[in-house]
Amino acid sequence: MRYYSLKRKSPDVSFQDAVINGLAPDRSLYFPESISFLSKRFFENIDRYTNEEIAYHVIKQFIGDEIPIDVLQDIIQNTLYFDFPIIPINDSISTLELFHGPTMSFKDVGAAFMANCLGYFNKNNNDKLTVLVATSGDTGGAVARGFLGIKGIEVVILYPSGKVSDIQERQLTTLGQNISAIQLDGSFDDCQEMVKKAFLDNQIERKITSANSINIARWLPQMFYYFIAYKQVYKQKKDIVFSVPSGNFGNICAAIMTKKLGLPIKHFIASTNINDTVPNYLANGVYDPKPSKVTISNAMDVGKPSNFIRIQQLFNNDLSSLKKLFSAYSFTDKETKNAMRRIHKNSKYLADPHGAVGYLGAKLFQKKNPKSLCIFLETAHPVKFIDIVNETLSERIAIPKQIKSIFRKEKKSIKIKTYQDLKCFLNSERLF
Numbered sequence: 001m002r003y004y005s006l007k008r009k010s011p012d013v014s015f016q017d018a019v020i021n022g023l024a025p026d027r028s029l030y031f032p033e034s035i036s037f038l039s040k041r042f043f044e045n046i047d048r049y050t051n052e053e054i055a056y057h058v059i060k061q062f063i064g065d066e067i068p069i070d071v072l073q074d075i076i077q078n079t080l081y082f083d084f085p086i087i088p089i090n091d092s093i094s095t096l097e098l099f100h101g102p103t104m105s106f107k108d109v110g111a112a113f114m115a116n117c118l119g120y121f122n123k124n125n126n127d128k129l130t131v132l133v134a135t136s137g138d139t140g141g142a143v144a145r146g147f148l149g150i151k152g153i154e155v156v157i158l159y160p161s162g163k164v165s166d167i168q169e170r171q172l173t174t175l176g177q178n179i180s181a182i183q184l185d186g187s188f189d190d191c192q193e194m195v196k197k198a199f200l201d202n203q204i205e206r207k208i209t210s211a212n213s214i215n216i217a218r219w220l221p222q223m224f225y226y227f228i229a230y231k232q233v234y235k236q237k238k239d240i241v242f243s244v245p246s247g248n249f250g251n252i253c254a255a256i257m258t259k260k261l262g263l264p265i266k267h268f269i270a271s272t273n274i275n276d277t278v279p280n281y282l283a284n285g286v287y288d289p290k291p292s293k294v295t296i297s298n299a300m301d302v303g304k305p306s307n308f309i310r311i312q313q314l315f316n317n318d319l320s321s322l323k324k325l326f327s328a329y330s331f332t333d334k335e336t337k338n339a340m341r342r343i344h345k346n347s348k349y350l351a352d353p354h355g356a357v358g359y360l361g362a363k364l365f366q367k368k369n370p371k372s373l374c375i376f377l378e379t380a381h382p383v384k385f386i387d388i389v390n391e392t393l394s395e396r397i398a399i400p401k402q403i404k405s406i407f408r409k410e411k412k413s414i415k416i417k418t419y420q421d422l423k424c425f426l427n428s429e430r431l432f
């Protein structure tokens with residue numbers, strides 16, 4: 001499969017080059033040249049396929065012959081080795097739990113898939129590839145875990161000192177092997193700035209690449225769980241609607257892509273916190289990105305969502321056809337906390353703040369469409385936002401086994417203050 005840059009000012013590339021480059025040389029995002037429907041028979045018999053088989057059918061057209069079938073099957077196996085259950089909240093709203101992976105974030109799927117693809121592409125290369133990522137919390141953990149033990153690749157995670165939660169910090173700093181964590185005396189924005197600078201710095205002697213959510217190998221595998229969800233509910237014969245808690249809009253964009261493969265979904269909802277660039281655009285037609293605002297659903301604190309341009313491309317930049325299939329709603333922290341309380345009181349379900357935003361979007365949509373089955377995504381386990389959850393609800397969260405195990409391990413990270421320190425670290429003889 002060939003990929004083009006959405007600005008069309010860079011050459012088309014293969015899947016492999018799009019994965020390795022991340023961003024096109026013209027600083028724009030890659031997009032597949034064509035998208036084809038899957039067969040009618042596949043959808044009619046979807047419950048006869050395993051999750052891995054579904055994923056294989058979904059992704060193969062985007063890779064073509066660049067990865068041999070057996071290797072691709074192994075990559076999928078290393079990506080989807082946990083459950084994606086749908087839990088009913090009431091008669092017409094359910095949640096799709098995407099947090100049963102190793103770091104309890106939906107980002108585990110994209111991160112593991114990308115890590116395994118890069119590992120394959122770099123396996124015969126003597127030059128190790130270094131993946132450099134800045135994180136405000138969730139991304140770093142999922143990326144680090146996805147790349148753990150992948151040969152030929154070293155990972156350097158940069159995070160703002162004292163500004164990620166204890167659990168998140170443990171997820172970044174206790175892995176060892178090919179993963180190093182660096183804490184910067186500064187903010188997340190400072191971390192991101194340094195990473196950008198490092199990519200453009202030709203005095204850095206190692207080959208570096210990024211693993212952020214614009215990479216096609218993190219974006220495309222997110223389609224898997226919409227198909228896996230469909231398999232679980234299609235026999236109910238209801239109109240299916242997904243409400244996706246959204247920040248950078250990669251996940252919701254993957255959701256809409258599934259429609260281009262023929263998945264019979266009625267409508268898509270992007271649910272956001274007060275970072276409402278897209279809901280505003282849908283309401284008044286003006287796209288006006290703003291600096292991000294801090295909220296309790298902090299993994300979605302994005303004022304300028306990178307992937308929205310891909311959604312516009314899916315609708316040929318036509319706002320009216322976009323609005324037929326897609327809605328976006330924004331909610332305040334107060335509404336989010338009330339939703340967490342209501343879900344807990346009525347359904348005995350513990351939702352994290354991101355899932356609660358998704359629930360609110362589902363609820364609002366359903367007022368006008370009472371017959372549909374609305375599925376909101378639980379993008380992280382509530383334990384990852386334990387302070388907010390404990391402060392909002394009376395029930396205490398039981399700590400899951402994935403999290404318990406990291407409390408026994410030692411945190412290891414290097415402290416830095418300046419860009420020069422980062423550069424010295426990257427240019428040191430051996431990272432590990």
Ligand SMILES: *Cc1c(COP(=O)(O)O)cnc(C)c1O
Nearest residue numbers: 246247248249250251299379380
């Ligand atoms: C990253 C993240 C999101 C937002 O996903 P996007 O693809 O960036 O829109 C939502 N919830 C959680 C818990 C996240 O970590």
